Amino acid sequence: AQSVSQHNHHVILSEAASLELGCNYSYGGTVNLFWYVQYPGQHLQLLLKYFSGDPLVKGIKGFEAEFIKSKFSFNLRKPSVQWSDTAEYFCAAQSGGSYIPTFGRGTSLIVHP
C-alpha cells in the first residue's frame, strides 16, 4: 500500500527564517502530489500540487515544492516565513488510476514573531 511520510512533526521558527518540510512517498509509478495547509481552526486548503512537467512547483503565499523522482520526495519550501504561516501542513500523494489520495501525518509549524 502507498504511504506518505512527513519527517518533521513539529517545527518552530522565527519570522524571516527559511522553511523546508520533508515529504516522501512510497509509490513508484505515476503519482500526483499535493501540499495542503490547515490554519488554526480551519479546514484544509490546497497549497500547491504537482501532476507533471516542471518539477519545481510554485503555490500560494510564496510556497514552492520540488519533486525529485529519484528520491521519491516532494519537499515544501519557503525562503522567509511569516507569523501568519503558523499552521499544520499535510503532504498527500495519489497514484495514477486511484481516486484515493494518501495523506502524511502532518507537520505543525509555529512561527514566532
Add this chain to the structure above:
Amino acid sequence: DAGITQSPRHKVTETGTPVTLRCHQTENHRYMYWYRQDPGHGLRLIHYSYGVKDTDKGEVSDGYSVSRSKTEDFLLTLESATSSQTSVYFCAISESVPNTGELFFGEGSRLTVL
C-alpha cells in the same frame, strides 16, 4: 471555495447514542470522502463514495457506516458512539474527470462523545 457544507459543526453526545453527520455539496463532484483528524494521526480515511449508492471502506471504517442516496449528500453514521470516536470529521469531494486527486474540504464537524 467549493460548495461543501457539513452539519452539525459541533456536537456533544453520550456513549451509546447514534450520531449522523451530513455532508452536502453543490459542485456535482462524483467522489466524496469522510476523514477523521486526530492529533498525531493526521487525516485518516473512514469511508468514501464513488457515486450514488456506491461506497467503500477506508482504513478506519469500524464503527462507522455511510450512505449516499443523492449525488450531493454523503452521510456518516456512528451507530453507537464511543469515546474513541471523539474527533474532528472532515468531508471532502473530488472530481473524477479529470482525475487529479485534488480534494476540496468542508469546514469540519467536531464531535465529542462523553
